[in-house]
Amino acid sequence: MKASVFVEENMKTFSTVARLASFSEAADELGLTTSGVSYIIKRLEESLGIKLFHRSTRKVELTEAGKYFHAKVQALLEEFRSIEEGMISIDKGVEAKLTICVNNLLHTPYHTTMLTKYIKNRFPSCQLRITTEVYGGVWDAISNQGIDVAIGAPGILIDGGGINYKELSSIHWQFAVAPHHPVAKLQEPIPDSQLRQYPAICVDDTASQMIKKIGWLLYGQEAIFVPDMDTKLYAQQAGSGIGFLPDYLVRDSLADGKLVTKTLQNPRQPSLMLLAWKSSLKGRVTEWIRDAFEPGEVLSKLYSDLMH
Structure with a gap:
């Protein structure tokens, strides 16, 4: 030959x-x-x-x-x-590839870009794939869709083994409406009975094999479902509906007067975020991600403006 x-x-x-x-x-x-x-x-x-x-x-x-x-x-x-x-x-124990799902609440172009940069700088041979899901869709992704690591899995644990997790920090919420919306003129604290007559802007849970959940919706209230938090923000600025938004997302809108916050009789409690990973993963990249979310470490610092 x-x-x-x-x-x-x-x-x-x-x-x-x-x-x-x-x-x-x-x-x-x-x-x-x-x-x-x-x-x-x-x-x-x-x-x-x-x-x-x-x-x-x-x-x-x-x-x-x-x-x-x-x-x-x-x-x-x-x-x-x-x-x-x-x-x-x-x-040497570095995963050939790793698929990471980031909760929509923790995904911004900046944060996800820096996440990939930090990982690739340390592990250049690891092929990364980053996806984003909403609410129960994060658990669905790591349980049923081949995701290895989930950043920001909701703090409501699912049944079944094979997944480890650690607590991160929490998303804090503010009830915000457009200044021209009727709710902006109501006396505080506002009861549920006065809120349910207005549509709530909700980000659609992306779970496909689990029961979909809604972050905040009152009994009998109309829901308008949108695909992500940015759209929800703009919809509430436009006065299309009401609802809670992450505090980090409304800062600029409050400063320039596009939104105002209101106090409710039943405020929304902070949402605990978890880091979840398949227990079968033993590689160095997964180990580094876990360690990097320890207090004071690089990923904990990266997401500190979103979670606290």
């Missing part, structure tokens, strides 16, 4: 000649003889049936086909390096 020329040594030799535009300089860098480098390139060209370099007495230049081949070789060498690094990492 004819040996393949697509081996790492040949690819590195070709790439080095292309970068330095010199057989002799490439030979010096690679620790080979100039004739050895020339022989490798000649074998590549003969095997491919394509001329890769224009040769002159002073330098060598890539042909158009050589430029195309060079781009492909660079990608191939990067893949070689990635495979090697991945195998070394796995051997």
Whole structure:
């Protein structure tokens, strides 16, 4: 069987000649003889049936086909390096891939970007996938949908084993309405009887295999379901309905007068967030995430403006 020329040594030799535009300089860098480098390139060209370099007495230049081949070789060498690094990492206990679900309450572009940055800086070979779910959908994801770690699982434990958890902090709520909404003019503390006549803006629970739940809805009150907290915020600013919002989400809206807070007879209690992970996970990335949520550690600090 004819040996393949697509081996790492040949690819590195070709790439080095292309970068330095010199057989002799490439030979010096690679620790080979100039004739050895020339022989490798000649074998590549003969095997491919394509001329890769224009040769002159002073330098060598890539042909158009050589430029195309060079781009492909660079990608191939990067893949070689990635495979090697991945195998070394796995051997050292680093997960090859990890899927993390973040509660919609804790997901912002900034926080999720920083989460991935912190993990990839420490474990570059671990392939990450980040998803977001609402309420019971977080438990559903880790129980039934192949999620490995859940950040912000609601503090209402589900039945069944195989999942470990630790308490994080809590989301605190404020009842906020548009200043032009009729509820804004009611005397405080406002009883439920005066609230239920107005629609509540609710973020739809994304659970598919568990019973869906609603964060706050009074008996007999109309619910308008929206897909996320940002939409709920805008809907309440527009006066489309009422409801509780996380305190971190309403700060700017209160400052610029787009929302006002009201005191209720039955305020909503803080919502405890949990970090949950499959008990079968023993890798270093999962272990680091758990440790990074300890008080004063990097992920605890990252989410401290959302939970307290």
